[in-house]
Amino acid sequence: MKQDKVIKTILMLVALSAIAGLALIAVFIVKEGLPIILRVGPSQFLLTKDWYPREGKFGILSMIVGSLAVMTGAMIIAIVFSMGCAIVLTQFCPKKFVSLLKPSIELLAGIPSVVYGFVGVVTVVPLIRENLGGPGLSMLAASVVLGVMVLPTVTSIAVDALQAVPRAYWEGSIALGATRWQTTRMVMLRAAKSGIVAAIILGMGRAIGETMAVIMVAGNSLALPTSILSPVRTLTSNIALEMGYATGDHRQALFATGLTLFVVIMILNSLALTMSRRRAKSGGGR
């Protein structure tokens, strides 16, 4: 039908423009960011911690460390809680509660990040300041807030992975006399492993790319963090903090920071993709 064709063309154009947009962004970031990395020297840029834009010193080591440290902390929190959620929801929970619990966990993903940041500033930060010392704005605060933020992403993908395991695996294990927990641990989690890893890596991508909430609770100082109570600056907050003002080399250095982040996230995403491909393949063979 003619109408079908028109709609098909329009949808195709829309889809292509989205991809073209992505390509343009990639080209633009590389074009703006790469020259200064080459001029300063990649090792100087990535492996020194002196960030003094006014003096022409651009080293982002402490931000790379900050981003990775905050992400690791967030993932530890997110993995513990979301694996707990996913196992309970798929293995131990009556169906009635699942239909209530899963949507409410997914609802967490819809809360704007600035709200998470604000809640972090008024609750988590004073809690850390009063009980553990330091200024409160810290790696720990950022990790806690980010951990809660990525929890819904990781949980819902892990739930899907566990639900995709064929029922026969479960039945077989139970029939052999294994308890429910033994079945979960030794059969279900192993069978869903690649999907769970993909969930974790997607969560990592989200955690490392988050900006607003992190600016509000991390303290943003430039020193290398020495403990989980030290304030840190992440790659994303460095860009967002200084973007409004930056001109010339400083602006380019911020694009280079973005380029670094882009590369890290690309690596994480392609890892996730390979993992889920592997899952699809093993799923096809069942």
Added chain:
Amino acid sequence: MVKRESTGPSDGKDREGMKRVLQAVVAGSLVLFSSGCGKGRALSVVGSTSVQPFAEVLAQNYHKKFPDRDVVDVQGGGSTAGLVAVSSGLADIGTCSRSLSPEEAKQFTAIVIARDGLAVVVHPSNPVKGLTLQQIRGLFSGRIENWKEIGGPDWTVWPITREEGSGTRESFVNLVMKKDRISDEALVQESNGTVKELVKGIEGAIGYMSLGLVGQEVKALEIDGAVPTAANVLSGGYPLARPFLFVTKGAPSPVAQSFIDYVLSREGQKVLTDEGLVPAK
């Protein structure tokens, strides 16, 4: 947009829904378009977040007094961002909360609209009343790590600074730090408001912010014996003062000039002094 007649009863419902969506989209874009048109007539004032609250009050009063003249649209973004916006023609007037560098002074026309003190603030329970510039430099550079070193309580010092490129930060560096660097341990916040919130919350904190915005919740320190008040900034007794600038590229346009004239008039200046600033002249 082509409107089709419904071809059969079966898809009539879908069509109806589709039509409603289309109507909503068209209506939405019309609203956006018309509001865009309205903005074309506004005089845009962009720049320093320190000047922004004052410029907003001025814009309101200006509009009240001259309802027939162009609306003034005030936006933040930062001093340097304001300069960039003016030089690229995106803004009519840029606002700046620091002196222009010699290079910038060549490119732009600057008008001092007011002067503002830079207050050094601490937690209200901090017994320290005043500091010397030397001591402030020590606190912010990380050489003084505990308040007891300068006769205060046994609290760790937590310097709080603004982000690189902020007009407030640049004024502070030029007036206080000179060649010293602000410690890389310092916490970095992105507005006067968040600096104030943090100083209010952390006992050992020390920060700097616009004198006009200090309020009651934090304590502004005496510097070299001078009390931080607008009167002392005016007399020159208080050492930390900076200009608030309106910046244009070349001579201001007639529309911009009429707003600038209002700001520099006795009435405009009174608005600024009532808000805690020091008049330009």
